[in-house]
Amino acid sequence: MSRINEKTLRVIGIGPGGPRQITLEAVDAIAATDVFLILDKGDRTAELTAARTRMLDEHARADHRVVVVPDPPRDRDPVDYEAEVRRWHSARVDAIGAALDENLAEGGSAAILVWGDPALYDSTLRITDRLVEQRDDLTVEVIPGVTSASALTAAHGIVAHGVGEPITTTTGRRLATTPDGADLNQIVMLDSALAFRETASPDDVVYWAAYVGTDDQILVSGRVGDVTDEIVAKRAEARERLGWIMDIYLLRKHG
Known part of the structure; x- marks a missing residue:
């Protein structure tokens, strides 16, 4: 039985940046998604955000929506590196959870596009693990990417x-x-x-x-x-x- 207002969050590996390195599986997942969450790190990664947008223009449905989520700030040279990463991850969990609640209140699907492959030096799956622990309305799907x-x-x-x-x-x-x-x-x-x-x-x-x-x-x-x-x-x-x-x-x- 389907859960009320069930949400699907896809974590889609999109490769290292080349427009032809995205897999057919990732193309299908993008086409099946309603809302795309883009973590915005400011002007220094504006070109990366633009590359994601071009990818969506090519592969997403015409009625897709893009939601920009400000990425919580992070100390790049902390005294305690692991503690700072944990704090940053916690802030990301809160930010993404709030975006899901606001944009998928009636259910549906959202996706986060991840450079390379989500399993290799990327924190997104740690974030989604914590989201699933906190919620009973969320299913996560992972689509691998070219590393x-x-x-x-x-x-x-x-x-x-x-x-x-x-x-x-x-x-x-x-x-x-x-x-x-x-x-x-x-x-x-x-x-x-x-x-x-x-x-x-x-x-x-x-x-x-x-x-x-x-x-x-x-x-x-x-x-x-x-x-x-x-x-x-x-x-x-x-x-x-x-x-x-x-x-x-x-x-x-x-x-």
Whole structure:
């Protein structure tokens, strides 16, 4: 039996940004959705919001609605990182819950479009888990997306690992703590400081990409000792020109 005013919240992975990297499953999910919630982080991500809007113009129903939800502020350099993330997540739960109540009072479907894949370094599914715990009128559906990691290796035309070798996916914040043996092939995300400059040997190889899969894509690869300065310079120039940066790299241990 259907619950009164039942709501469906879809978390839709849309890939790393290229307009043709969205999957057919995601296209179908977008076409089936009434309301799209866009977390607005202000002017610094206006281009990302515009990219989502273009995607909806192409794939959503003509009568779809877009609801902009101001993203709660977050301290990017807190004393207690995990405590700040928990506080931020709690504020996001409240903001999204209020948007659902206001825009789906009679039931229906809403969606959040997530860059890449919702399961990889994104907090949305943690938010929806808490929403489901708090409510009895909400069902969550998750649609996977192309990851920036797979787009990175495709753009460089490489296999992510040697024969039978492991891959570690990590963040810049944790790169220095990768255990021995797990550092043969590391895909590194969320690295605003380019931490490999402190952790890598000059003979290690880095495959770096910014805005992977988009018209602004930038690729650099080679020995860390040869290409680090080029990556730093291109990253700084692109961030100044576009106002934001989204990059990822594969670090491969020499030998």
